[in-house]
Amino acid sequence: MLSFHHASLLVSDVHLCEERPAQVDAFMGLLNGPARQAESLFILGDLFEYWVGDDDCSSSLAQRVIAALKALADSACKIYFISGNRDFLIGQTFADAAGFKLLDDPCKVEIQGVPTVLMHGDLLCTEDTAYLAFREQVRNPLWQQQFLAQDLAVRHHIAQGATAESGKAKQAKSEEIMDVTETAVAEVFKQFGVNRLIHGHTHRPGHHQHSVNGVMRDRWVLPDWYGPGGYLRVTPSIIEEIRF
Numbered sequence: 001m002l003s004f005h006h007a008s009l010l011v012s013d014v015h016l017c018e019e020r021p022a023q024v025d026a027f028m029g030l031l032n033g034p035a036r037q038a039e040s041l042f043i044l045g046d047l048f049e050y051w052v053g054d055d056d057c058s059s060s061l062a063q064r065v066i067a068a069l070k071a072l073a074d075s076a077c078k079i080y081f082i083s084g085n086r087d088f089l090i091g092q093t094f095a096d097a098a099g100f101k102l103l104d105d106p107c108k109v110e111i112q113g114v115p116t117v118l119m120h121g122d123l124l125c126t127e128d129t130a131y132l133a134f135r136e137q138v139r140n141p142l143w144q145q146q147f148l149a150q151d152l153a154v155r156h157h158i159a160q161g162a163t164a165e166s167g168k169a170k171q172a173k174s175e176e177i178m179d180v181t182e183t184a185v186a187e188v189f190k191q192f193g194v195n196r197l198i199h200g201h202t203h204r205p206g207h208h209q210h211s212v213n214g215v216m217r218d219r220w221v222l223p224d225w226y227g228p229g230g231y232l233r234v235t236p237s238i239i240e241e242i243r244f
Contacts, residue, residue, distance in 0.1 A: 002080075003110040006039035011231040012120065012200025013224035015086065017049035018061055023225050026244055030231065031068045034242075038077055038233075043100070044200045044222060045084020045120030050163055052155035053148050054093035066098045073099030082107060084120045084201065085131075086163075088139060089148070108192050112236045115194040121201030121221070124180035124188070130169070179204060185219060186212045198222065198232065205230070205241060 014027055035041050047065075056062060073079050079100035083090055095102050106119040122135060137143055147155065170178065179202055188197055189210065195217040205223035209216050223230040223243065230243035 001108060001110055001115075004040050004078075005112060005236070007037060008040045008042065008111050008234045009035055009038045009231050010042040010044060010118070010198055010222060010234070012044035012222040013046045013084070013203060013226075014043075014229070015046055015049045015225055016061060016065065020049075023229060024061065024064070026225070026229050028064070028068055031072045034231075034233070035072055035077055036075055040078045040080065041072065042118060043079070043081045044118055044198070045082050045105075045122075046086045046200065046224075047081070047084070047090070048087045050159040051087035051089050052152065052159050053089050054091045055148075056152055056155075057094060057097060062094075066094070069098035069100060082118060082120050085122050085135065089144065106188060106192070108194065111234050114196055115192070116196040116198060117188055117192045117194050119188070119197070119199040121180065121199030124184040124199065125178060125202070126181045126184045127177045178202065182210065185210055189217050196220070200224070207241075 009030075011030070014023065016024055016027060018024075031041075048061075057066065069079060079098070080103050081090065081095065081100045082103050082105045090102075092102065103118070105123070106117050108115060108117050110116065122131070125131065138147075147158075150158075185197065189195070189212045195215065196219075197217070198220045200222040202221055203224040203226070205221050208219040208221070210219060211217075220232055220239070220241075222232055223241065228244045230241060233240050233242055
């Protein structure tokens with residue numbers, strides 16, 4: 001199990017894209033600033049608004065992000081990545097170029113002596129059955145093989161359409177359906193035997209406590225970057241959400 005004893009930063013749902021240069025600049029600021037003082041940086045999915053395959057690494061945005069991540073990794077900050085629902089096609093080619101390690105979702109680590117489960121968070125939204133069916137489809141290796149075999153232009157067109165449709169679908173869903181369920185959260189705590197869970201995806205940042213088998217356990221939800229953005233900072237003495 002990975003173990004970290006100094007400052008760790010955790011971020012999720014950055015949704016980088018050319019159309020939001022302010023968010024790109026803010027992320028570069030994080031990599032070139034606070035992250036340089038940390039032992040580790042965890043990116044818990046949806047780093048990009050969408051990702052159509054590692055053969056698209058030549059875009060100007062991808063090259064800028066790769067260069068900044070690699071520079072951070074070379075500065076001795078360890079970087080780890082869990083894929084999200086928008087960038088599940090990020091693979092080993094991108095990881096090697098950017099200098100980070102891919103982690104399973106969910107993943108158990110030890111941060112400042114506290115066993116912690118890290119997730120993107122979409123698997124906790126068990127009432128959103130339509131999304132979970134879509135997730136199962138696009139995580140299928142055969143589907144991915146067929147998708148990646150298409151021209152880049154075609155893949156971008158499909159991804160842009162899927163992103164637009166996702167936005168429309170969210171407007172038609174209730175807040176409860178798109179949030180985590182208590183049952184799914186409790187199951188993760190029990191399965192991994194931990195008292196702390198950190199995830200993103202829901203765009204509902206905050207600190208929640210859950211009583212599971214008579215024990216109070218902590219769940220931290222990371223902020224998305226559609227607004228000001230932010231990250232979670234965990235040190236030996238404190239855990240805090242930092243907003244830009």
